[in-house]
Amino acid sequence: MMNLLPTFVAAPLGAAFLMLLVSRISRKLADLLGNLCTFYLLAAAVALYFLRAPFQVVTYQMGGWAAPIGINLVLDGLSQFLLLTVNLIAFLATLYSISYMERYTAKDKYYTLFMLMVAGMNGVVLTGDFFNLYVFLEIAAVASYALVAFGTEAEELEASFKYLILGTVASTFILFAIAVIYGLTGTLNMADAALAFPQGAAVARAFIITLFIMGFGMKSAMVPFHAWLPDAHPSAPAPISAMLSGVLIKALGVYAVVRILYNVLGMTPQLSYMLMVLGAVSMLVGVLLAIGQWDLKRLLAYHSISQIGYVILGIGLATPLGIMGGLFHLFNHALFKSLLFLNAGAIEYTIGTRDLKQMGGLSRKMPVTAATSLFASMSIAGIPPFNGFWSKLFIIIACVQAGRLWFALAAVIGSLLTLASFLKFQKYAFFEKIKQGFEGIKDVPLAMAFSMLALALLCLGIGIAYPYAAEYLVNPAVVAVGRGLGYSKTVLGGF
Amino acid sequence: MFVYLSCVVLLLIGLYCVAVKKNLVKIIIGVAIMEYAVNLFLVVLGYRHGGTAPIIQAGLKDPLFVDPLPQALVLTAIVIGLATTAMMVAIAMRIYDRYGTFDVTKIRKLKG
Numbered sequence: 001m002m003n004l005l006p007t008f009v010a011a012p013l014g015a016a017f018l019m020l021l022v023s024r025i026s027r028k029l030a031d032l033l034g035n036l037c038t039f040y041l042l043a044a045a046v047a048l049y050f051l052r053a054p055f056q057v058v059t060y061q062m063g064g065w066a067a068p069i070g071i072n073l074v075l076d077g078l079s080q081f082l083l084l085t086v087n088l089i090a091f092l093a094t095l096y097s098i099s100y101m102e103r104y105t106a107k108d109k110y111y112t113l114f115m116l117m118v119a120g121m122n123g124v125v126l127t128g129d130f131f132n133l134y135v136f137l138e139i140a141a142v143a144s145y146a147l148v149a150f151g152t153e154a155e156e157l158e159a160s161f162k163y164l165i166l167g168t169v170a171s172t173f174i175l176f177a178i179a180v181i182y183g184l185t186g187t188l189n190m191a192d193a194a195l196a197f198p199q200g201a202a203v204a205r206a207f208i209i210t211l212f213i214m215g216f217g218m219k220s221a222m223v224p225f226h227a228w229l230p231d232a233h234p235s236a237p238a239p240i241s242a243m244l245s246g247v248l249i250k251a252l253g254v255y256a257v258v259r260i261l262y263n264v265l266g267m268t269p270q271l272s273y274m275l276m277v278l279g280a281v282s283m284l285v286g287v288l289l290a291i292g293q294w295d296l297k298r299l300l301a302y303h304s305i306s307q308i309g310y311v312i313l314g315i316g317l318a319t320p321l322g323i324m325g326g327l328f329h330l331f332n333h334a335l336f337k338s339l340l341f342l343n344a345g346a347i348e349y350t351i352g353t354r355d356l357k358q359m360g361g362l363s364r365k366m367p368v369t370a371a372t373s374l375f376a377s378m379s380i381a382g383i384p385p386f387n388g389f390w391s392k393l394f395i396i397i398a399c400v401q402a403g404r405l406w407f408a409l410a411a412v413i414g415s416l417l418t419l420a421s422f423l424k425f426q427k428y429a430f431f432e433k434i435k436q437g438f439e440g441i442k443d444v445p446l447a448m449a450f451s452m453l454a455l456a457l458l459c460l461g462i463g464i465a466y467p468y469a470a471e472y473l474v475n476p477a478v479v480a481v482g483r484g485l486g487y488s489k490t491v492l493g494g495f
Numbered sequence: 496m497f498v499y500l501s502c503v504v505l506l507l508i509g510l511y512c513v514a515v516k517k518n519l520v521k522i523i524i525g526v527a528i529m530e531y532a533v534n535l536f537l538v539v540l541g542y543r544h545g546g547t548a549p550i551i552q553a554g555l556k557d558p559l560f561v562d563p564l565p566q567a568l569v570l571t572a573i574v575i576g577l578a579t580t581a582m583m584v585a586i587a588m589r590i591y592d593r594y595g596t597f598d599v600t601k602i603r604k605l606k607g
Contacts, residue, residue, distance in 0.1 A: 154593040172529045183540045
């Protein structure tokens with residue numbers, strides 16, 4: 001199993017470069033290679049759940065050098081959970097791309113960038129080394145900048161430039177924080193740095209945390225740092241929007257914040273309160289901005305900010321139930337938000353617009369899209385028995401248990417506003433009378449429909465089987481986060 | 496300490512440039528200044544007063560080396576910086592093709 005770990009980075013990286021060679025022979029081969037690679041990654045991520053003994057920490061020494069000197073890959077519950085999320089969405093997005101990306105010219109280059117992004121995300125999630133984290137983060141980020149600008153229309157270039165500048169500034173802050181950590185501890189290994197961190201250096205610690213929150217906050221689009229997201233996510237092609245909103249902001253932003261604050265620097269009550277405030281503000285501001293939107297993908301992008309707020313609020317509570325709710329919501333959000341972006345892509349693919357005012361009556365002509373988007377809308381709005389309901393409920397109960405009633409109230413209000421916003425989407429897009437000119441449309445091709453159906457069934461299935469999902473899927477991650485500073489010993493000790 | 500603080504000042508100059516300047520090319524220069532500030536900070540971290548290049552030679556007793564690790568990091572960071580700068584310049588050129596200007600106040604098709 002140990003030898004499986006580097007293939008999460010090596011397989012997509014290799015596929016990325018093979019893609020350009022293979023696509024010379026045939027475009028079909030590029031499709032095949034892309035899908036085979038992501039299918040392998042998904043299978044490997046699922047297999048890890050069966051191979052890894054419960055709560056075990058597996059490490060892989062790169063090049064055979066032992067941990068504090070060499071770079072190690074660390075697989076614990078949290079990494080495993082994120083690996084499954086990333087590769088599940090990646091597989092369904094590549095499957096969807098087969099038909100969807102026919103509209104664009106350079107499909108091979110699209111797959112190359114896609115694979116580089118997946119390699120970067122898998123690397124970020126697996127690595128146990130700060131500088132390695134920075135390098136993988138930049139691989140994923142640079143690929144995503146290029147993918148946002150993929151259509152090269154005026155708006156897409158503008159959005160990409162904005163994203164690029166803010167993303168690079170964020171990365172610079174992150175590198176600066178890593179440099180300060182190296183200066184203080186003399187090591188770049190996360191586990192080793194946690195052990196070697198000097199006790200008295202309160203000012204330096206606060207400085208490092210500020211830099212990390214600015215950097216990763218920008219990557220995960222928490223509210224004061226969110227300005228790029230509503231431009232960048234809608235501009236990308238639909239499967240990429242699904243990847244960006246579904247997993248990129250989590251793997252690069254939320255995961256890194258959780259790993260560093262909980263396992264390396266150590267959680268304090270002040271930090272916990274700061275995260276909760278950031279989460280609650282994102283939750284409310286995101287949803288309030290979403291209500292007035294008429295561009296479907298832009299509306300969904302604002303909801304991503306709001307839903308990330310829920311995740312941050314849950315994780316910031318720092319109680320086991322809160323962390324459970326936050327991480328569970330992270331997974332659920334990956335499912336339903338990717339599905340919604342794929343739905344938006346299907347509508348745009350069929351009728352050529354994303355403006356809600358020009359849609360209407362699509363449910364009769366596009367039954368698969370209409371049904372799956374109804375599932376996803378109910379999940380995101382928190383209607384039982386869909387998955388979004390349970391994770392939001394966990395977060396609200398955890399807030400009440402921790403005595404944070406105002407935060408619980410904010411979460412409820414955010415949820416109601418989300419419901420209102422998705423009623424609007426359903427009403428304008430699928431109900432009412434069909435508009436003129438749309439009588440002849442057909443639903444999307446098979447591969448696209450399959451991706452959407454798979455995600456919709458997962459939303460429903462996880463909602464119904466939520467106790468099992470919480471126990472077997474999310475709980476190992478909660479245990480890994482809850483280990484706190486004990487992370488160092490388990491990583492360096494080998495078990 | 497003075498050297499470290501001067502790196503921070505350089506970083507803030509870059510940040511000011513990114514935040515205030517209206518021209519796309521000047522914004523790119525601002526980002527580059529920020530990257531250089533962090534690279535300089537890393538190199539300064541590894542410096543030891545009176546240290547020599549970290550090469551082990553026969554007959555050298557108790558040598559004082561500068562820390563080689565930050566230098567390796569800076570090399571990597573420069574390569575990454577090159578990739579992002581190339582990306583920024585490429586997109587700025589395409590924006591110029593579409594909008595006919597480098598002025599950010601005139602590049603405003605996105606709103607909301």
